[in-house]
Every structure is written in C-alpha cells, then in structure tokens.
Amino acid sequence: MSTVRLLVGTRKGAFILTSDGKRGRWKISQPHFAGWELYHLKGSPADPHRLYASQSSGWFGQQIQRSNDGGKTWETVGNEFKYDGTPGTHQWYDGTQHPWEFKRIWHLEPSPSDPDLVYAGAEDAALFRSTDGGRTWKELPGLRSAKGHLWSPGAGGMGLHTILLDANRPERIYVAISAAGTFRSDDAGTTWRPVNRGLKSQFELPDPQAEVGHCVHRIAMHPSRPDVLFMQKHWDVMRSNDAGDSWHEVSGNLPSDFGFPIDVHAHEPETIYVVPIKSDSEHFPPDGKLRVYRSRSGGNEWEPLTKGLPQKDCYVNVLRDAMAVDSLEPCGIYFGTTGGQVYASANGGDSWKAIAHDLPAVLSVEAQTLP
C-alpha cells in the first residue's frame, strides 16, 4: 500500500509526518534541527528518499541539509550562496538603492529528473542552482537583470519563494518574488523576463500595472498543463492561460481575495484551493472561521470547505509554502498554520482533520506519495 510522507518546516525545527494510504492515522517524528527555522523541505521527484532542507537562524545563518534515506539521517551540504559578480543594488524602503545581501533560503525545488539538480530561492531575491546535490551553489544572475534595481522588499523581506519547473520542458522555469512579481525563463535560467501583465496592485504600487513590483504571494501549476498558472497575489487570485504572458482575475465570490497559499488538485487541473485571509492588516481568517475555498472551474466560482476545520475563534494564518497535495486517489490536501496545526483532507477537501495540533508555527508543508 502507498504511504504519504509530509515534510513540515516550522519556526523551531522540522517534523516528518507519515501515514499509510488511508491517511487516517499519522505518526509525528521527533523534531529535526530543533530550535532552527526550517523555511522549507522538499523531496526529489526522481528519488523520493533524497530530501533537501533549508535550515536557518538569525544567529548562525544558513545551512542546507540533505538526506538520502527519507529523513532518517541528514548531512550538511554547501551553505555558501554568493551573488554573481558585483551584487549591485535594489530599491530600499526609503527609495535609495541598497546592496543585495544574502539572508536565507526560502524555497528549495529539486529537479523532476535529477536528484542532484536543485534550485534554491533566496532572500534577498535571487535564484541559485546546484548540480552536485547541494554541495556547491551558483547564482543564475540573469534573473536580477530583469529590472532587479526596481525590486523592493515588502515588510516580510524580498524573498524568492516559488520555483516551478516544467518536467517536459526543462528549459522553462517560473519564479515568484515578494515584492517583485513573477518571472519566466525559457532558456534554463540564463535570461528572464517579468510576466506580470494583467496584475493590478492599486493599493501597493503608484503605477498599479507596473511591469515589476507586484507582491505575488504564490503561484501554482498542474504538471499536465504547464501553461496554466494560478496566483495568489497580495490581494486578488489570478489566472494565466498563456504561461504568464497575461493574467486575469478569478477571485469571484471569495469572502476575501487576500491570502498566501494556492494549490492545484493532483488529478483535476481545474480544481484549485486557497485560504482566504481577512486582509493585509489582519492576517487571520475572516470571522474567525478557518475555511479552505475550492474552485472546480479554475477560479471565479468558489465553495467553502469547512467540515473538520474550526469555525469560531480561529485566528491563525496559513503561510505561502504551507499547503500541499499528495497524488493518491482521492487526492489528499494538507496545510499547516501559524498556530502549529497541520490539517489533512483525504478526500479532496470535503472534510478535514487536524493531524498535528501543537507544533511550532508552520512555515511549509510538502507531501510525498511513496509506493
């Protein structure tokens, strides 16, 4: 029988949750890297026992950990993330230019086909690539040439948080950056261009339709339809049918179109999930009710999913990297909260159960479906 392994990154360590394919009973590991911030962990699609983890600390900086046995044991690999050449500057909060400074890795994205090829998204925003299993890292500097001098950090920092790879077209890479927007490369990361046409940020930018500067919170893609992208922007849920060349809003009847994560059902490319949050000023669910919203039409028409989720007095947030899907039938959906809960649905979102109640604040959740 298949098993599911959840890789949960938190403010104070990583946890691995495992279950059989029924997904009814879950086992929670002891903390890995206890006391450190684990922004993200992810397994290689090509070798699911190869895991990568971003471990960081305000005191002691960045580490990258690697496992070859599904998280039983770990080894530190390379932690030198050096911007290519003279790093240059980007826009600072006061409008002046500020040097690029490495702070941490927000997201790790292993290649679909090669366990030793992995991408890392950094704050200050840049994309790094390792071809030796994380031992050494090189920046793909063409990304910061895409008007990087105009990028400016939001209150949460200028992090590259989303990396989408197209398994059938390895030369295509999408990334998303707070607060710069979405960018695409069609030559394996050498050159990049902003793909933000159609985004409107009237409350965040002096020019609401600027080419860069949009606070994109997350983008998602179904592997079978790599030209269709879904986006949770600061405000607005957006969709592109042309690989990001243009976007249109699909917020529809959502109670709030502010939020962080967005994800796509494993088997239904038009079924998508978001977690509406009240506003950028109040980072918790509207009315104290934790509701996942599902659209089966690729946006615009949304239904609340509430069964098993707290429907009163709930004031947690769900962060951008903290939602994932497995590939079982029916599809499993998972998300973690800043209150330390991990919720799971084994039926595409129809009902939910807390499978962890009291973890540290959850930063990221990834699901692995194992044979």
Add this chain to the structure above:
Amino acid sequence: MIRVVLPYHLRNLARVDQEVHLDVPPPLTLGSVLDALEAQYPVLRGTIRDHGTMKRRPFVRFFACQEDLSHEPAETMLPNEVVSGKEPFLVVGAMAGG
C-alpha cells in the same frame, strides 16, 4: 592546545558534545583561532563569520577571560590564559532579549 566552547546549536552542527580542542600555530590571534576552528569543522563556515567578508555575524559574540573580544580586529592577540589552555575561548550566541 586551545580550548573553544561553542554554543548549543553550533555544537550540534559540528557534532561535538563538549568543548573542542585546537592546535593553532603561533601567533595566536582571534582570527587564527577562528580559521583553525573552521578548518577542523568546515560545517561551521558561514555560521560565525560571513562567507566572503569574514565579518563576525551580528548575533555572535567572542569572550575570553571575562573580556568581550567581539569588536576586536582579527589580528588581536588572545590572552595568555587562552594560549596556555588554562581558560577557554568562548563563541557565544547573543541574548535574544524578551
């Protein structure tokens, strides 16, 4: 032999459970001890000093013989008690406050 005491998280990274002992050729300076520490435990590179600039990370402190050496330059000679091994050199994670 120089005795170096690491903070909890760096002991875990270096996979040591007590103070570490280093043979450091003279002259014994702040910088030469850190160089030797990182040579013996490469995993600590980047955790105490930034890669590239080799500047002390902001929330790391260096103490020896009840003196704070954190703001001293790398060429600073260490006290004789540290050189002789009588006293340890301490790498400390700064207080978080609160």
